[in-house]
Amino acid sequence: MDLDATRTALERLGLDYVAAGLEDFINEAVKDNLPPHRLLDKLLALEHTQREERRVRTSLKLSGLPPGLTLANFDWSFQPGIEKNRIESLATCAFIREHETCLICGPPGVGKTHLAVALGVRAIENGFSVAFYRLEDLLHTMKQDADIAPRRLRGKKYLNVSLLIVDEVGFQPMTRQEAILFFRLVSYRYQRGATIITTNKPVKDWPEVLAGDEVMAAALLDRLLHRCHVLNIKGRSYRLKELEKLLR
Template sequence: MDAAIASAVEVPGVPPLDDLREWLGHLGLTFAADLVKEELHEAVRLNRAPHEVLGRLLRGEIESRDERRVRTALKLSNLPGGTTLGNFDFAFQPGVDRRQVEGLATCEFVREHTNVLLQGPPGVGKTHLAVALGVRAIEQGFGVIFYRLEEMLHELRRDLGAPPAKLRRRKCFSASLLIVDEMGFEPMDREQASLFFRLVSYRYQRGSTIITTNKSVKDWPGILAGDEAMTAAILDRLLHRCAVLNIRGRSYRLQEIEQNMNP
């Protein structure tokens, strides 16, 4: 078969196979460089047209690059691994509007700079849904960053005296989608609430934010240092364009504990 390929390409004006591999590698088309020999084998065997061979190599290169991009973006996003919409148990949590979640999974909300608020008691799947939507956004090419609220506030406080230009380069400011998990487990002090307000104000109509919380919005003044005016300003910006999912159901974690206690 190598002889057949050689006879097919070693004609005046047609570069040798080794040169093709070298040139593809030089252009950064590593997938195509690795597969060009195999594709030419198949082209000779199946009598494929030249444009079909080129199309298969380019399509494979694009798919390979997309896979590498997604893997890298997932590592940089801080998203917990192994969580997708495919392994969310909608049957266990019938209170979740599956149609609404599938609509959000198109990531149109990210394109439109709309926010998502996931409310409910611990263990009902808020974080799972938030992370799964983050994975979908990465797959569609958006920049995503995930924070536990405490971690994000620590980072914001560390940058308290930084110039605005430096702050805007931080992922929590610049990412297309910011996911803030566990809002409401611990109240903020006044400085933290002010930092959170600055973040929300900057991202308003510039990017999308997903927040998971175990508190109703009417209880947010208690989270935000008791400052009702600041709370109103934050909620005004977050809820102006926002999809709200109120999850009322059983706890996955309690179910697992019960199953382990009663095998």
């Protein structure tokens, strides 16, 4: 068998992982007396696995998600008030397919960002595009893009990703310009894409977040809360728990 020619053909087909280990794969198949069709099945499965792992790594990097926050390492015992079954339901990504919203509310340090990011990771693993922004960074980006023609603006990932995650809404009030930009974003994504928002403010206090504009807040919440999964987290702060450990 001319392995060099086979390897070259595999590389031309984009099967780089199989091409790189071709000789070892064949030797192992001969040793295990593997039929040709079983070898082919194995090679295709290996190539698919490698491509999927590469896709996930690339998507995680492009998403802006903070690393290391998954559902597997979330401390459920520290926040027993969280309904784990609701999080597991969200982790099926059905709400993304339905272009729904998830609002995660609670005081600082209770795990809102961790859960939002973990759901973003699960979304990427399930093949969805994801973008993560802290509100301050998102508003800065949108202000820079404010003069771009609408046709070109549609290419921005905060508009067209399957799942947009906006973290830390409510930590400081928006200016009038920022509130208008945020309202336009929510309006554009309404029933077009899924959104997760974390906030330390109950929805009744959102007018003060949106530059004191009660009319705009009502219109925005009307869109956000339609087909929305609201999670209210009440509990101790993880960060204070870690600080207490250090001070002992």
